[in-house]
Amino acid sequence: MTVFPPGLMLVLPSALAAAQERGRLMDRTPDGVLLDPRIYTFGRLEAEMSPWFISDRKPIPPLGREMLLGRIIDEEADDSSPSGRTMGPGLRRRLLDLLDQLKLGGVSPETFDRLLLESGRDAARHLARIHARYEARLLDQGLIDHSGIRRAILEGLRSGRVPPCLERIREVNLVGFSRLTPFQTELIGAVSQAVDRVRLEFSGPEWLFELNLEQHPDWPDNPFQESLAALRHLEGLNPAGGGALEIVLRPPRDPSSPAGRWMAAGLFRPWPPEGRAPQAEPGLAVFAAPGRYAEIETIGRRIWDLLDRGVRPESVALALPDLGRTGPMVEDVFRRFRLPLFFRRGEPLAVQAPVRTLLALVRLARSDWERERVLDLLASPFLNLNFDWTRAAGLCARAGVTDERAGGGWEFNLRRLAGNSR
Structure with a gap:
């Protein structure tokens, strides 16, 4: 029988990672008995905390939110307002997303209205009225939405309240994260006030902390940009360092081949890689291109060579992260190179x-x-x-x-x- 270390909570990025960790611990247990494994994800942690912080209010489901907002919009509708009866479900969901962001940011309807007034956006003040009526309706009916639950968790932890799942916890370890959402960042900071120590192991390239956000504000293609800002925010919560909140940067797992290591070293780096790419093993080709259009041209030339050697066109597939941006380039390059092309548009992979x-x-x-x-x-x-x-x-x-x-x-x-x- 093995007992999970007392006073320790382990938070992993996904349910799959948590299941794999439980399996690893079970394999190391001689008799196959593991007591009290406090292995969590952010979702499970939020689910266990929420009933304790919102005991007097009932959660409203997503469909109920849309119906409630629809009724409020109908009540607010007039001919001069863009929020009239023509608002479809997509726009309603976008408006709900806005209300969620305002609530998580601690912006009340009154503050939102004042900000719109000070910025000279009088035409948008009907959004503040919708915001106020939405919050008042939730309160009158004893309901709370998802963002309200999250806000209650953050405010409760910051005020010194400790939920049962953290009562006997002295240390929280967060392992294997390569990105953090804004709520996860705020939750880490709030949990650090309820326990003795929080240790975050963040997986990222070694050059990540060398970046200066102020000097590089226009890197929308860098997926680490948001996470870097989150880490800097967490560092600001613990300026002395090495105290209740510790951040450890772990380099990603080293690829097995020289070509893979060269590619990983330059992946997402905002400046061009140094030197030429090493020779790749069969089945993998690594190349550098001065731009996206040149990248598509290089791919087109390789496909043209494959077809010239007798490969059937239907056996060649091209995977792209975003057809909206690169699709027109692919169509143009393939038309120039006289390559057959078929887009599967609007049909999810699933x-x-x-x-x-x-x-x-x-x-x-x-x-x-x-x-x-x-x-x-x-x-x-x-x-x-x-x-x-x-x-x-x-x-x-x-x-x-x-x-x-x-x-x-x-x-x-x-x-x-x-x-x-x-």
């Missing part, structure tokens, strides 16, 4: 048959082998068992699987069924 198959298997494992999903798998062509779902359902019933999930007795009951059927 609806493709191979991806659907993989996702179905992943959902089955993540559902703790839910009975209906197990039946679907038994009746599917993946296992080639050649019997329909009714026979699979009967087999489950005879094996004693009567609840919604297969549970720990699944294998035992099947073996018992096999023994009784001989």
